[in-house]
Amino acid sequence: MLEMIKEEWEEDRFLNLQSPIDSQQFRVEGQQAIRLLLHTGDVLEIRSVDSEQAAEIIVLDMEGKSAPQLLDSRAPVTADNIQQQLQEKGTAAKALAKQFENWQIQAEDYQTVLRVEGDESSSFVAYADLTVVIVAAGPSMSIEEHTPPTELQVMVKYAEPVAEVLPEPLAEVKKEIRIPRASARTYEVKKGEWIQIIDVSGKQCSDFIVFDKQALEQGKEVGLDATATRTVMGLSNPVPGLHSRFLGPDMMSMVEVVQDTVGRHDSFLFACTAKYYEDSGYFGHISCTENFNNVLKPYSIEPRAGWPAINLFFNTGIEPCGTVFMDEPWSRPGDYVLMRADKDLICASSACPDDIDPANGWVPTDIHVRIYGAEHHFPRSIAHRITAEEHPRMTKTSGFHNRTSALTKKFIEYAGYWVATEYEGWGANAEYLACRERVAVLDLTPLRKIDITGPDAVAFLQYVLTQNVRRMAVGEIAHSAICLETGGMIDDGTIFRMADQVFRWFCGDSYTMVWMAEKAEEKGFKVSIRNATEQIHNLAVQGxxxxxxxxQIIWTSESQTSVEKLKWFHFTIGRLGGPDGVPVMVSRTGYTGELGYEVWCHPDAAETLWDAVWQAGQPFNIAPMGFDALDMLRVEAGLSMAEYEFGPDVTPFEAGTGFSVPLSTKEEDFVGREALARENPESRHKLVGLILDGGESAAHGDLVYQGRFPVGIVTSAILSPLLGKQIAMIRVAPEFAKQDTRLEVGKLDGIQKRLGGVVVKLPFYDPKRARLLS
Incomplete structure (x- = not known):
């Protein structure tokens, strides 16, 4: 009777508190498709992000037959873009064909479609329950073209608001488990099977515990071990990639995180306990621990006063003083974590009942679990969002990944892509030496590539970039910063002048394109800004x-500059292996301080390019290079990096890239010019080098001292193979930036331990850039 009263009380408390979901946003990436179910009266809105990508919409009735009239009365048109893409032989064509096959879409279903042109923002109302397939189709773009298929934004406004969002299954579902709010459920999974835990309404914590099934059958309770996991993984919370495992007390993996659309959780705090509620004055409040004790009884697992758990979607953090705090979860409706079982497991999941603090956004809701068979394969990925409200973007692999992953398993997520940190059989030092002494090859695909064309391209770039673009010749490259009105840096990158009013901007931050588009609209520039990142992948060949x-491998026509004659910060268009080879662009650029180039191609040609470079490099004892070696090279070369040397509170002059701000020769106004012009050169902080005395290392964020008080900060630090010493790039007050000044890096609390060093000019390596310009 007491349990019934509790359940009724909890149900009454949570009833009607949850905010209904009246709309949902989706994204269709270039050359991809999404499938949505619409109900009568639902409103579908579609727009092109860059106002140039057409949308083609396949409409199917509930029997799977083509029925465009159920969504719009206008006459359907030929699916030109879909058919062009499917007629190609590349990866995008095969992927779209596979999607259609999985969705049982026949050729006759996409002969005619509804079409939304790129410069339209169309709204449709569903006249009946139906399925729509929205495709951002288009042919692949060659390296010398500027027509990339780009993404669409899709919004569904529900006629009847819904309480939850269940994402489309990742594959055929073996089992589904619904965990009602304020409850827990157990389920069994076999080794190799996949567990997808979904927050259906958003901001709902789900505690997760597992037990080794075989051990339980032998009378032993073997579960997750917080100490083993955190010690071996080196993280407070495992994430997809190298640090992805939750371990048992034997330090063997029990479950692995494979995909995560949230990225903000906690591990091994208690699932909420009766004591927590009683101490807060809520006597008799149901808890996750109590729910776990109840559902684990059939397995003869002893009850506990508190269950250590993986607290999925639980947003906690630790203040510098050590205080643990919590806030509303980051999870949105439909967000999930996907894990793979490394043993036969007994699992227990909860839908947390906590409604007295922000842990569940104040309103507890349901959790949904899907189990997939071991025969499936899902790629590792972590979600990120460019803007706060958009659909999550999952980590991608570059066109070179099949080649790089054959040489190493050491990958990290960087700017939305998996990149190698170092290669097995080489290692960072050997890769570094190959670049300094011979030649090395590096996958740099995460760079963002943005095509900027149109009659106002020059005027627009003069406004948004610090560099004087008007002075550039066709075929020339320039480094530039992009600044806020305050003078702080949003990003930096290189601008390629492809033709009089045609440019290609390479940078690190996806938000740069969003910001550029806002400025173009704000000022009324007649310019096209298109994201070509998915159509252009690139290798750095350095040394x-x-x-x-x-x-030996790049052919250029008579109208293009050969590789041999290509000058520093210039590019050329050529082909791989001869006049009939795949198109490539070669630029004499790099991030190593060495003579070097970058080679740009369509991802379908990436493996061919890698193989050609790798084979031609054998006589030179070529090495693959990961990001660990790259960091050593760029610090020695004194090259700045986002979130290290610069950010929105650091100006180009303070970041060591003041050469990209020609205030004296650029007459036009640009964003941030007034603030930069106001800066007093004598008082601004300066980026300089520091050579440390001993073998102990400094780290990014360490404070730099002279005497008791800090005078600057360490932005980057490495052990330099060139100098055989610890070196650092530091940003310091001008009074302490002079060469040979003695400074100290503070460790521990900055006072108890100091690492002495001497200030030097940047770069540490090749100060006259003789090798770079050779």
């Missing part, structure tokens, strides 16, 4: 032998 290597 003293890079010119000789590439000269």
């Amino acid at each position: 003293p032998n890079s010119r000789e290597l590439l000269s």
Whole structure:
């Protein structure tokens, strides 16, 4: 009777508190498709992000037959873009064809479609229950073209608001478990099976515990171990990639995180306990621990006063003083974590009942679990969002990934892509030496590529970039910053002048394109801004032998500059292996301080390019290079990096890239010019080098001292193979930036331990850039 009263009380408390979901946003990436179910009266809105990508919409009735009239009365048109894409032989064509096959869409279903042109923002109302397939189709773009298929934004406004969002299954579902709010459920999974835990309404914590099934059958309770997990993984919360495992007390993996659309959780705090509610004055409040004790009884698992758990979607953090705090979860409706069982497991999941603090956004809701068979494969990925309200973007692999992953398993997520940190059989030092002494090859695909064209392209770029674009010649490259009105840096990158009013901007931050589009609209510039990142992947080929290597495999026509004659910060268009080879763009650029190049191609040609570079590089003892070696090279070369040397509170002059702000020769106004012009050169902080005395290392964020008080900060630090010493790039007050000044890096609390060093000019390596310009 007491349990019934509790359940009724909890149900009454939570009833009607949850805010209904009246709309949902989706994204269709270039050359991809999404499938949505609409109900009568639902409103579908579609727009092109860059106002140039057409949408083609396949409409199917509930029997799976083509029925465009159920969504719009206008006459359907030929699906030109879909058919063009499917007629190609590349990866995008195969992927779209596979989607259609999985969705049982026949060729006759996409002969005619509804079409939304890129410069339209169309709204449709469903006349009946139906399925729509929205496709951002288009042919693949060659390297010398500027027509990339780009993404669409889709919004569904529900006629009847819904209480939850269940994402489309990742594959055929083996079992589904619904965990009603304020309850817990157990379920069994076999080794190799996949567990998807879904927050259906958003901001709902789900505690997760597992037990080794075989051990339980032998009378032993073997569950997750917080100490083993955190010690071995080196993280407070495992994430997809290298640090993805939750371990048992034997330090063997029990479950692995494979996909995560949230990225903000906690691990091994208690699932909420009766004591927590009683101490807060809520006597008799149901808890996750009590719910776990009840559902684990059939397995003869002893009850506990508190269950250590993986607290999925639980947003906690630790203040510098050590205080643990919580806030509303980051999870949105439909967000999930996907894990793979490394043993036969007994699992227990809860839908937390906590409604007295922000842990569940104040309103507890349901959790949904899907189990997939071991025969499926799901790629590792972590979600990120460019803007707060958009659909999550999952980590991608570049066109070179099949080649790089054959040489190493050490990958990290960087700017939305998996990149190698170092290669097995080489290691960071050997890769570094290959670049300094011979030649090395690096996958740099995460760079963002933005095509900017149109009659106002020059005027627009003069406004948004610090660099004087008007002075550039066709075929020339320039480094530039992009600044806020305050002078702080949003991003930096390189601008390629492809033609008089045609440019390609390479940078690190996806938000740069959003910001550029806002400025173009705000000022009324007639310019096209298109994201070509998915159509252009690139290798950096760096080192003293890079010119000789590439000269053997890159063919250029008489109208283009050969690799041998290509000047620093210039580019050329050529083909791989001869006049009939795949198109490539070669730029004499890099991030290493060495003679070097970058080679740009369509991802379908990526493996062909890698193989050609790798084979031609064998006589030079070529090495693959990961990001650990790259960091060593760029610090020695004194090259700035986002979130290290610069950010929105650091100006180009303070970041060591003041050369990209020609205030004296650029007459036009640009964003941030007034603030930068106001800066007093004598008082601004400066980026300089610091050579440390001993073998102990400094780290990004360490404070730099002279005497008791800090005078600057360490932005980057490495052990330099060149100098055989610990070195750091530091940003310090001008009074302490002079060469040979003695400074100290503060460790521990900054006072108890100091690492002495001497200030030097940047760069540490090749100060006259003789090797770079050779």
